[in-house]
Amino acid sequence: MYKYLIFIGLVFFALILGCQNGEDSAAIGKNGKKIPGSELRVLMVQLYEEGFDLKKAVSEGKLPKSHIDYNKILGAKSTEPGKSSTPEYAAYSETYFKQMANLLNSDKSNLKENYTKMIQSCMGCHQAMCPGPMVKIKKLYLD
Numbered sequence: 001m002y003k004y005l006i007f008i009g010l011v012f013f014a015l016i017l018g019c020q021n022g023e024d025s026a027a028i029g030k031n032g033k034k035i036p037g038s039e040l041r042v043l044m045v046q047l048y049e050e051g052f053d054l055k056k057a058v059s060e061g062k063l064p065k066s067h068i069d070y071n072k073i074l075g076a077k078s079t080e081p082g083k084s085s086t087p088e089y090a091a092y093s094e095t096y097f098k099q100m101a102n103l104l105n106s107d108k109s110n111l112k113e114n115y116t117k118m119i120q121s122c123m124g125c126h127q128a129m130c131p132g133p134m135v136k137i138k139k140l141y142l143d
């Protein structure tokens, strides 16, 4: 009986640790600090930061990799309630997902073109729904 209790205790402990790790690592920025704000803001900051890695890889002619669940921008809660649940937002998200998938499956001949289209899809949604960060996102265009 005692053994079972220890076993159940360990499983429970592992589960709790597992969840916490998942949550924390999802909200940590490149500088190692927690990103404050809405679910969507956290994802956006991570996409922006990772954008510079993608840009570097593409500038060197390498196929970039993304480690972010970028599909989660659809369904993530935004700072402004309801902003990320409009049909307009969903349409811009779909365009971005398509461009991101194209980029990640590029071959060398269309790598730069696909990268630029992906950044343009970030800009498209921002121009229509949230123009503030456009100044920052422009830095992700290839030099």
Ligand code: HEC
Residues within 6 Å of the ligand: 038, 040, 041, 044, 045, 047, 048, 051, 077, 078, 079, 080, 083, 084, 089, 090, 092, 093, 096, 118, 119, 121, 122, 123, 125, 126, 129, 130, 133, 136, 137, 140
């Ligand atoms: C479908 C629309 C949409 C797409 C596509 C999109 N964004 Fe955003 N982005 C938003 C919205 C809405 C916010 C505001 C988030 C909030 O505060 O909850 C935002 C916020 C941001 C911010 C500001 C974060 C801060 O400091 O508060 C940055 C930077 C950003 N996005 C970069 C990007 C980049 C880079 C891409 C492409 C890889 C991208 N976005 C694609 C809608 C979009």
